Each structure stands twice: as structure tokens, then as C-alpha cells.
Amino acid sequence: MYASPVREAIRGLKAYVPGLSIAEIQEKYGLSQVIKLASNENPLGTPPLAQQALRDAAATAFRYPQGGNPRLVKALARRHGVSEARVVVGNGSDEILDLLIRLLLTPGRHSMVCFAPCFSIYPIQGQVCGVEVRRQPLRQDFSHDYAALAGLVDESTRLVFVTTPDNPSGYCPPRAEVEALAAHLAKTAPDCLLVVDEAYMDFVGDDDAAEAQYSLLAGGCLPDNVAVVRTFSKVWGLAGMRVGYAVLPEALAGYCWRARLPFSVNILAEEAALAALEDTVFHEETLRVTRLGRVQLRQGMEELGCTVWPSAANFLMFQLPGGKDAGACVDVLLRRGIIIRALKSYDLPQHLRVSVGTEEENAVFLAALGDFLQGKQA
Ligand code: PMP
Numbered sequence: 001m002y003a004s005p006v007r008e009a010i011r012g013l014k015a016y017v018p019g020l021s022i023a024e025i026q027e028k029y030g031l032s033q034v035i036k037l038a039s040n041e042n043p044l045g046t047p048p049l050a051q052q053a054l055r056d057a058a059a060t061a062f063r064y065p066q067g068g069n070p071r072l073v074k075a076l077a078r079r080h081g082v083s084e085a086r087v088v089v090g091n092g093s094d095e096i097l098d099l100l101i102r103l104l105l106t107p108g109r110h111s112m113v114c115f116a117p118c119f120s121i122y123p124i125q126g127q128v129c130g131v132e133v134r135r136q137p138l139r140q141d142f143s144h145d146y147a148a149l150a151g152l153v154d155e156s157t158r159l160v161f162v163t164t165p166d167n168p169s170g171y172c173p174p175r176a177e178v179e180a181l182a183a184h185l186a187k188t189a190p191d192c193l194l195v196v197d198e199a200y201m202d203f204v205g206d207d208d209a210a211e212a213q214y215s216l217l218a219g220g221c222l223p224d225n226v227a228v229v230r231t232f233s234k235v236w237g238l239a240g241m242r243v244g245y246a247v248l249p250e251a252l253a254g255y256c257w258r259a260r261l262p263f264s265v266n267i268l269a270e271e272a273a274l275a276a277l278e279d280t281v282f283h284e285e286t287l288r289v290t291r292l293g294r295v296q297l298r299q300g301m302e303e304l305g306c307t308v309w310p311s312a313a314n315f316l317m318f319q320l321p322g323g324k325d326a327g328a329c330v331d332v333l334l335r336r337g338i339i340i341r342a343l344k345s346y347d348l349p350q351h352l353r354v355s356v357g358t359e360e361e362n363a364v365f366l367a368a369l370g371d372f373l374q375g376k377q378a
Pocket of ligand 1: 039040091092093094095119163167197199230231232233239242243244
């Protein structure tokens with residue numbers, strides 16, 4: 001009998017835990033309507049221009065995409081004011097994060113550094129690649145201690161991951177602090193790349209000017225030991241199409257293209273992403289709804305006695321009052337057709353995360369949470 005003799009590191013691997021899907025909750029509880037506030041997707045759906053592009057491009061699905069996705073690369077380079085040679089697109093930003101680990105770290109020899117907790121794909125893919133993953137605990141208030149993070153870096157370290165705004169807390173460090181970390185690494189660890197994951201950067205602040213204060217991409221002059229990673233899954237409303245991208249040092253971008261599977265951004269995903277970038281109405285409405293919804297959820301949850309952490313993203317991390325059980329809350333909401341995220345897979349068993357939905361979805365969630373806290377199950 002074949003014994004599936006996978007590598008030691010894979011035997012101990014815990015899979016990434018995604019937010020529960022609408023279909024599985026509908027089926028499990030026999031519900032017709034489900035509100036999903038678990039994976040920080042766009043509450044407005046797929047951008048109308050992207051939907052049209054998908055319909056228009058449907059008949060081209062039998063063709064391979066153009067190698068290197070040059071039209072999308074060009075559009076992104078223009079958007080961020082960087083050279084096309086520095087842009088790489090991938091099958092979600094997950095693919096690019098994984099690619100960077102595989103390209104830069106030799107198993108058994110090199111290490112990577114990230115916070116604990118952090119977006120779980122970094123340590124999981126590190127483990128898949130068989131490299132040492134060093135974790136720095138976040139401060140008590142979920143802010144980032146960069147001196148401590150840099151303290152874990154030595155001559156074996158090839159990658160440091162920072163998420164800004166952070167997942168799952170929503171904390172966003174000032175840009176100057178991240179730049180100072182990059183400068184420190186450039187001096188003390190010249191072979192180490194700082195990966196700044198800006199998946200949620202579009203949502204930072206209360207107006208469009210804020211992004212320039214927080215994003216390392218603002219201004220178009222990135223430190224040369226930094227990669228910024230972004231995604232079409234959030235503000236651009238295309239999580240299911242799987243498109244992400246990075247702005248990288250030019251030579252590294254070239255290696256990414258060589259190592260990336262040739263057609264990982266498929267022909268429909270590329271068309272949808274290009275059209276989404278043109279959909280300024282959808283983009284503005286997404287930001288408006290998210291900023292208002294963030295306030296609505298915070299106020300509502302605080303009125304119910306929850307502890308809500310400050311968030312610059314399209315989700316809020318919170319704890320229930322009076323030590324009420326987070327797992328029980330998730331279960332009760334699920335029965336009512338509302339999916340939020342338990343954070344036990346982030347080693348935060350009493351914390352929860354809720355994505356910002358539409359005004360109506362947020363109100364339904366708040367009412368159900370209020371009922372749970374008062375012991376009403378209906
Ligand atoms: N980075 C962070 C911080 C995320 O939260 C996510 C998605 N949850 C990703 C990257 C991955 O996004 P994508 O859908 O582009 O793979």
C-alpha cells in the first residue's frame with residue numbers, strides 16, 4: 001500500500017482556515033439567506049464594469065492568456081507611478097507571497113520573520129517550503145514592535161513580513177516607522193527583503209488623502225529592499241477571480257516571472273482586473289460604504305459593551321463583554337445566517353473579526369449580536 005511519505009514539515013502542517021462559505025452554511029442550517037462578514041470581501045459585490053468585461057471575454061476562455069499579463073502590468077505600473085519592470089501579478093497575492101519564500105529561502109538554511117499573530121499564509125507557506133519561521137509577538141495593544149522584530153533577523157534571514165493595515169487587528173503603523181525598519185534592515189541585513197503586505201491599504205483613514213500618509217507605494221519611490229504586495233480581492237471586488245500583484249526590486253521581479261507558473265492569472269481574471277481599475281464609481285462607493293460601515297459597526301458594538309480595536313481596514317476585531325464565549329457567539333450567529341470570523345486559528349480564542357458589510361448587513365449583524373448578548377436565541 002502506498003503510504004504517502006510526505007516531507008516531515010508537511011506531516012505537521014495545519015491548513016489555512018478560510019472564512020466559512022455561504023453555500024456550506026445554507027446547506028447546514030437550511031437557510032435561504034446568508035450574510036457573510038468573514039473574509040473581508042467587498043460588500044458591494046463584483047464591480048459592474050468587471051462583470052461586463054467578464055461577459056464580453058467569456059468566448060475567449062479557450063485561449064491561453066498573453067504570457068506575462070502585459071496589459072495588466074502596464075495599468076498597475078501607471079497607477080502606482082513605477083516602472084513596468086517592477087510589477088508582478090499573481091493568482092491572488094497569496095501566490096506572490098509563496099513565490100517570494102520559494103525564490104529567496106533555501107530550506108534548512110534560511111529563515112523568515114513575521115509577527116504572531118499575523119496573516120497565516122506567511123508562516124504556513126514558510127512551513128511548506130521547509131524554512132525556519134521566527135515569530136515576534138505583537139504588543140499587548142496589537143501594535144508593531146519593529147525593534148523587537150528586527151532583533152530576530154540574523155545573517156540567515158531573507159524575508160521579513162509586515163502587514164499594514166494588519167490582519168486580524170486592523171492596526172496601521174505610520175509609514176515613517178515602516179520606512180525606518182526598511183532603512184535599518186538595509187544597513188544591518190543587506191540580503192533581507194522587507195515584504196509590506198498592503199492588502200487593506202485602500203481603506204486607511206477617512207478620506208482619500210490618508211493613503212499617501214501610510215502606503216509605501218505613495219510617491220513612487222520605494223526603498224530598494226522593499227516589496228509591496230496588493231490584491232484585487234478587497235477594494236476591487238474580485239476575491240473569486242484570484243488576482244494580486246507586487247511592486248518589487250526589478251531584478252527580483254524578473255526572477256518571479258521566470259519561476260511563476262506561466263498562466264496563473266487567467267484570461268478572464270486579467271480582463272476583470274483591468275475593467276475594475278476603470279470602475280471609479282464602484283471604487284469610490286466601496287470606500288464610502290466601508291468608511292461609514294466601520295463607524296456604524298464600531299459604535300453599535302461599543303454600545304453593546306464589546307471591546308473594539310481601532311481599525312484602518314474593512315474589518316473590525318472585537319471581544320465580547322463579560323468574558324462571553326466567542327465560539328458560542330459564532331455558532332449562534334451562524335444559525336441565524338450570519339458568518340463572522342472566529343480567531344482561534346490566529347491563537348486568539350476569545351477574539352472575533354467582522355468584515356464591514358452594507359449598512360443593512362451591519363444592522364442585521366448588530367441586532368443578532370445584541371440578541372446573543374442578552375441571551376435571546378431567536
Ligand atoms: N494579505 C492579507 C493581509 C490578507 O488578509 C489576504 C486575504 N485574506 C491576502 C493577503 C490574500 O489575498 P489574495 O486574495 O490576493 O490572495
